[in-house]
Amino acid sequence: MDSIYLVLIAVVLVFGFGVVLWNRRRAGQPQLPPAQAPSLRTPPPKAVPKPAAPASPAPTTADAPAAPAPADAPADAGETDEADKAADEGEVAAELAEIQRPSFRSRMSKARSAFAGALLGIAGRTGITAETWDDLEEALLRADVGVRVSDELLSGLRARVKAKEITEPGQLLDALRAEMVSRLAGADRELRLEPGAADSPNVWLFVGVNGVGKTTTIGKVSALQAGAGVSVLMAAGDTFRAAAAEQLTTWAERSGAEIVRGNEGGDPSAVIFDGIERASARGIQLVLADTAGRLHTKTNLMDELRKVRRVAAKGKGRVTEVLLVIDATTGQNGLTQAREFGDANMTDGVGLTGVVLNKLDGSAKGVMVFAIETELGLPVKLVGLGETIGDLVPFDPDEFVDALVTLD
Numbered sequence: 001m002d003s004i005y006l007v008l009i010a011v012v013l014v015f016g017f018g019v020v021l022w023n024r025r026r027a028g029q030p031q032l033p034p035a036q037a038p039s040l041r042t043p044p045p046k047a048v049p050k051p052a053a054p055a056s057p058a059p060t061t062a063d064a065p066a067a068p069a070p071a072d073a074p075a076d077a078g079e080t081d082e083a084d085k086a087a088d089e090g091e092v093a094a095e096l097a098e099i100q101r102p103s104f105r106s107r108m109s110k111a112r113s114a115f116a117g118a119l120l121g122i123a124g125r126t127g128i129t130a131e132t133w134d135d136l137e138e139a140l141l142r143a144d145v146g147v148r149v150s151d152e153l154l155s156g157l158r159a160r161v162k163a164k165e166i167t168e169p170g171q172l173l174d175a176l177r178a179e180m181v182s183r184l185a186g187a188d189r190e191l192r193l194e195p196g197a198a199d200s201p202n203v204w205l206f207v208g209v210n211g212v213g214k215t216t217t218i219g220k221v222s223a224l225q226a227g228a229g230v231s232v233l234m235a236a237g238d239t240f241r242a243a244a245a246e247q248l249t250t251w252a253e254r255s256g257a258e259i260v261r262g263n264e265g266g267d268p269s270a271v272i273f274d275g276i277e278r279a280s281a282r283g284i285q286l287v288l289a290d291t292a293g294r295l296h297t298k299t300n301l302m303d304e305l306r307k308v309r310r311v312a313a314k315g316k317g318r319v320t321e322v323l324l325v326i327d328a329t330t331g332q333n334g335l336t337q338a339r340e341f342g343d344a345n346m347t348d349g350v351g352l353t354g355v356v357l358n359k360l361d362g363s364a365k366g367v368m369v370f371a372i373e374t375e376l377g378l379p380v381k382l383v384g385l386g387e388t389i390g391d392l393v394p395f396d397p398d399e400f401v402d403a404l405v406t407l408d
């Protein structure tokens, strides 16, 4: 019996010793084999990654998750900006493509009712009488065709009536219409957008007295050109008031153009020069430069415009149009203003290349086109038929005369 107890005690002791030994072994496990320990627990001082980690994201795996975040953030923002810009450009292009241009007939109701109304009286008479000639002359002069053009038109028609080539009032009006169209035919009304080096933009300057519609016209021209696939930058050369640059900025947004602005009261030439340089650097094809119709300084407006013209030609751009904007509602007054700009043209070069006749929609004086072309020797290239972005059309003599003369 005793020996059984002794065996049991021995078994318990052996088991207990085994457990102790096993536990000792487990407790010793963290002490990993020396080969692995140094690389994880005792790196060389220079390679200690922790403090250096935020500054140099690439080298360690510990930094890897943090590294892409800052790198990705700007990249995503850039992509979003680009995408937004492309979407905006797409929207603007779609809007520009949908612009409906008005017809001369639909917008020239004032000029039409004044002129065609007078012709109705002539057409209603039997035969061509002294009264016919009086009425015709009055209609032409009232519409501001100008004395010289009126005389030339009437003397040509009188000769044909005298020669019995024309005998009826209807024939007389047909002949008048044909004569008017032929006087306007043959002028070069193309806007000059010359091909050239990518860093040499075309520059179109817009000049004219205040309120004639220069800034509005730039907005409309920008829409026309952008619609035709031409890249446009506007230069806010009217520094007379801050609102002028604001107004131009709105037009730039609507037509998808870039814009360069200066400070109120700043040097207009400098702003336009900067605009041309920016366009040159970015490969933009066309710079539309706004100018003031009046100035802060005592400088004469014509002197200032000559300077603008000179400076604009100094950089990489090529001044291919200098467009005089005229308000059609001002009639002879507008013509007098136009002469002043024309004189500046003759002396040393504002260098006018054409006319934009604005507000023809609100004018009974549309016939002044003849006086402009005959007396100033400048082609009317564009016509403003309203205040919105699509209300600018190339001048078409046929449609214009048709809208003025057709009786219906």
Ligand SMILES: Nc1nc2c(ncn2[C@@H]2O[C@H](COP(=O)(O)OP(=O)(O)OP(=O)(O)O)[C@@H](O)[C@H]2O)c(=O)[nH]1
Residues within 6 Å of the ligand: 208, 209, 210, 211, 212, 213, 214, 215, 216, 217, 238, 244, 292, 293, 294, 358, 359, 360, 361, 362, 383, 384, 385, 386, 387, 391
């Ligand atoms: N009805 C009509 N109004 C026009 C036309 N073109 C411009 N206007 C209006 O004429 C006014 C003057 O236009 P602006 O473009 O500011 O004229 P501006 O020559 O730049 O004037 P300043 O900057 O003061 O020299 C605005 O109210 C335009 O909406 C047009 O063809 N028809």
Ligand SMILES: [Mg+2]
Residues within 6 Å of the ligand: 214, 215, 216, 238, 244, 290, 291
């Ligand atoms: Mg303006």
